[in-house]
Amino acid sequence: MGEIKRKxxxxxxxxxxxxxxxxxxxxxxxxxxxxxxxxxxxVICIDKGPPKNxxxxxxxxxxPNSLKILRQFSPELADSLQSxxxxxxxxxxxxxxxxxxxxxxxxxxxxxxxxGIRIRWAELYRQLRQPLGDRIRxxxxxxxxxxxxxxxxxxxxxxQETGIREAFEDIDLIVGCDGRYSQVRSSxxxxxxxxxxxxxxxxxxxxxQKEGLIEDYQQWFYxxxxxxTFAIPGDEVYVAGSFPLDASLEIRDNQxxxxxxxxxxxxxxxxxxxxxxxxxxxxxxxxxIHWARVQDILIVFGDEGGRVLCLGDASHAMYPTLxxxxxxxxxxxxxxGALLRQALQExxxxxxxxxxxxxxxxxxxxxxxxxxxxxxSDSLLAGSHPAAELQAKTQPAFLAKLRRLYQDTPLLAxxxxxx
Numbered sequence: 001m002g003e004i005k006r007k008x009x010x011x012x013x014x015x016x017x018x019x020x021x022x023x024x025x026x027x028x029x030x031x032x033x034x035x036x037x038x039x040x041x042x043v044i045c046i047d048k049g050p051p052k053n054x055x056x057x058x059x060x061x062x063x064p065n066s067l068k069i070l071r072q073f074s075p076e077l078a079d080s081l082q083s084x085x086x087x088x089x090x091x092x093x094x095x096x097x098x099x100x101x102x103x104x105x106x107x108x109x110x111x112x113x114x115x116g117i118r119i120r121w122a123e124l125y126r127q128l129r130q131p132l133g134d135r136i137r138x139x140x141x142x143x144x145x146x147x148x149x150x151x152x153x154x155x156x157x158x159x160q161e162t163g164i165r166e167a168f169e170d171i172d173l174i175v176g177c178d179g180r181y182s183q184v185r186s187s188x189x190x191x192x193x194x195x196x197x198x199x200x201x202x203x204x205x206x207x208x209q210k211e212g213l214i215e216d217y218q219q220w221f222y223x224x225x226x227x228x229t230f231a232i233p234g235d236e237v238y239v240a241g242s243f244p245l246d247a248s249l250e251i252r253d254n255q256x257x258x259x260x261x262x263x264x265x266x267x268x269x270x271x272x273x274x275x276x277x278x279x280x281x282x283x284x285x286x287x288x289i290h291w292a293r294v295q296d297i298l299i300v301f302g303d304e305g306g307r308v309l310c311l312g313d314a315s316h317a318m319y320p321t322l323x324x325x326x327x328x329x330x331x332x333x334x335x336x337g338a339l340l341r342q343a344l345q346e347x348x349x350x351x352x353x354x355x356x357x358x359x360x361x362x363x364x365x366x367x368x369x370x371x372x373x374x375x376x377s378d379s380l381l382a383g384s385h386p387a388a389e390l391q392a393k394t395q396p397a398f399l400a401k402l403r404r405l406y407q408d409t410p411l412l413a414x415x416x417x418x419x
């Protein structure tokens with residue numbers, strides 16, 4: 001380990017402000033993208049992973065609300081994500097029982113103004129990171145961060161490949177985009193948040209497609225166990241399986257077996273061809289599974305000093321039932337990226353007021369999405385009755401909430417004019 005390179009006000013090179021972004025996932029990339037048009041700002045964006053993170057998750061569906069706000073923020077990014085070969089359109093949502101009984105069959109055009117997309121995580125990262133070039137410091141971690149005084153922060157970082165350390169002083173704003181286990185949140189908000197568990201085990205896989213058997217978004221239930229699936233580019237299929245846990249909330253060894261998983265999903269009358277394929281594929285790839293528990297955390301945005309802002313999962317990790325984790329990261333990133341871009345083009349910036357404005361604009365929206373995701377998780381629980389619960393989701397009350405979810409994104413032109 002060599003000498004620490006220290007950078008204070010003297011190293012700003014004529015720039016007026018210094019902003020640090022911790023984490024270059026969805027939300028971090030979007031905030032950094034917004035700041036590209038601010039030459040008067042030094043941006044320090046770090047990510048602990050490599051530039052081409054082929055291990056970044058599996059696949060995901062990005063909601064219509066994400067594409068709606070992204071197109072306002074950057075039509076070029078929206079076009080790149082919707083390019084042929086990059087993603088497939090998400091246009092329908094089918095749900096039913098693992099014997100093949102369809103109960104919920106919804107064209108998204110009935111509740112959304114535009115389609116969503118289905119994409120591989122690694123491809124999503126590639127599309128969002130490519131325009132940023134060398135503006136992201138990869139393989140780099142934050143060693144320490146904090147306040148020097150009431151209006152200035154410091155950050156010390158280390159490149160894990162070279163061992164080179166840098167220390168930055170006089171930082172105006174730290175943006176925590178470093179996920180559910182956020183170091184920023186832990187450093188400035190009194191430690192790691194206590195998760196609230198749903199009582200559900202969740203796992204994800206990518207498996208080879210079988211003769212076009214799987215196309216758009218599908219969910220299949222037996223008691224409280226669920227198989228979620230859709231195709232992504234590259235002739236692959238994304239599978240997310242879940243099953244209820246007992247009161248201990250532990251994922252037991254006997255539950256991580258082929259025998260247990262087949263029992264979870266197979267009704268007395270047998271599996272449909274689609275679900276038979278999914279169960280067989282899960283069992284064949286069981287050694288590749290990373291087992292996790294569904295949980296969410298309390299919402300935070302700005303710290304007491306008004307110069308630290310958490311976004312995405314660092315702010316509001318939520319139950320993934322409605323696929324809104326990444327989608328709300330898009331909303332956060334587009335809104336904050338646009339707000340910072342606008343504010344930092346002015347000569348004087350009141351950062352605590354800006355952080356407070358983000359919280360004012362986003363908290364009610366996130367509270368609604370978080371609660372709706374909880375409500376929609378009813379059919380994942382032990383003792384659930386999926387047929388009745390899916391039938392309820394065909395009714396006006398649930399569909400009205402879906403419309404609100406997919407359509408009531410911030411209109412950036414209006415949001416940025418509000419004081």
